[in-house]
Amino acid sequence: MITVLRNGTYRALFFAQVIALVGTGLLTVALGLLAFEIAGDAAGSVLGTALTIKMIAYVGVAPLVAALVDRLPKKAVLVGADAVRLAIALTLPFVQDTWQIYLLVFVLQSASATFTPAFQSLIPSVLPDPQQYTRALALSRLAYDLDSILSPVIAAALLTVISYNNLFIGTALGFAASATLVLIARLPAHTPDATTSTFWERLPTGLRVFARTPTLRFLMAANIVVAAGTAIVLVNSVVYAKGVFDLDDAALALALGAYGVGSLIVALNVPWIVDRIGVLRTMSIGAWLLVAAMVAAVTVTVVAVSTGEGWWALLATWALLGASTSLINTPSSRLLAAASTPANRNLVYTAQFALSHGCFLISYPIAGWLGAIGLPIAAIALLGLAILGAIAVTVLRRPALAFANGVETAAQGRSVGPSS
Structure with a gap:
């Protein structure tokens, strides 16, 4: 897996991602504690609203900005987005009211909605070989998972000597380091799609590719499942840790770390799993495994609310959610790379970014607002959403598999071929 780091450009981009992720991990812990300080047991509702605003920025801003900056140098786009995120991170320690959280989160996440798709769409051009690209995806997932484990640990250690507000400074340093590494990287030249010369022509390009591609319709259904499982962890972990189990600040870091451990174990094994059974089958198994994890989450929640017991069962459930x-x-x-060309790749990745986070725009309010009424109600509602998504995944897998197999021969000449 680590052999892909021999590519100098990918190595710089990868470490830019890792350092920014550490900063973002500190931000996640600090934001949860800030919300609890301001709103107490209603912190889940505040976080749910903040994360909903984040999703509005991702869904509404990402396609607009991608169409606007598609012809600009990628390096300028990435560094500019990091600069905005750095400035907002330095402002967050001075927040005193919930509306300020909401405003700053919108601006910060608008910058992230610019950075992330542009960053992700670069990698297939840097590593055009399908197997190398799969290993890069696994390494990227590994980075996310290690961040989920290490950032909370780092945060917990720092919280013993500093106040949580100072964690925002670590976030700012992460974005500064990310911008520096992007600046020194030699990025591939970007070739815009000559057939979509205007903003209004570029804006719907990614959505059109999704609409006509069976594998991407399958991906859209999988996005629904992911949104259900992720929401209960990111929105309600602080409420479980401090409100239900009455634990200290470090317990939130431990809960998020358990989620990261589950995801990490799977990420290490994804390359050989995909080599054996293909992308679509791997994702289908993950969808139904997540449904099983949500059933466990409902059970743990009911027991915890009733008795105050079950902290270790919660951690195991969070690990299973991370794995699935x-x-x-x-x-x-891999599905995005196979369905796009170098000319329209950023717009296709941006469409996935917007559509996947549109699913979070549904699941985050469910987790936050229903969770404020009762955690078991939120868990049951999210289980229902996961089941609907998994059923759609099962229905759409067959046409997606037929499509992928049908174009496999022709796709061999492309930069990254499709996988079943």
Whole structure:
């Protein structure tokens, strides 16, 4: 897996991602504690609203910005987005009211909606070989998972000597380091699609590719499943840890770390799993495994709310949610790379970014607002959403597999071929 780091450009981009992720991990812990300080037991509702605003930025801003900057140098786009995120991170320690959280989160996540698709769409051009690209995806997932484990540990250690507000400074340093590494990387030349010369022509390009491609319709269904499992972890972990189990600040870091451990274990094994059974089958297994994990989450929640017991069962459930999410997310970009060309790749990746986060726009309010009424109600609702998504995945897998097999021969000449 680590052999892909021999590519100098990918190595710089990868470490830019890793350092920014550490900073973002500190931000996740700090934001949860900030919300709890301001809103107490209603922190889940505040986080749910903040994350909903984040999704609005991702869904509404990402396609607009991608169409606007598609012809600009990628390096300028990435560094500019990092600069905005750095400035907002330095502002967050001074927040005193919930509306300020909402405003700053919108601006910060608008910058992330610019950075992330542009960053992800570069990798297939840097590593055009399908197997190398799969290993890069696994390594990227590994970075996310290690961040989920290490950032909370780092945060917990720092919280013993500093206040949580100072964690935002670590976030700013992460974005500064990310921008520096992007600046020194030699990025491939970007060739815009000559057939979509205007903003209004570029804007719907990614959505059109999704609409006509069976494998991407399958991916859209998988996005629904991921959104259900992710929401209960990111929105309600702080409420479980501090409100239900009455634990200290470090317990939130431990809960998020358990989720990361599950995802990490799977990410290490995704390359050989995909080599044996293909992308679509791997993602289908992940979808139904996540449904099983949500059943466990409902059970743990009911017991915990009733008795105050079950902290270790919660951690095990969070690990299973992380594992199933990784089975879906890690290989999914193979489908995007296969369905796009170098000219329209950024717009296709941006469409996935917007559509996947549109699913979070549904699941985050369910987790936050229903969770404020009762955690078991939120868990049951998210289980229902996961089941609907998994059923859609099962229905759409057959036409997606037929499509992938049908174009396999022709796709061999492309930069990254499709995988079943």
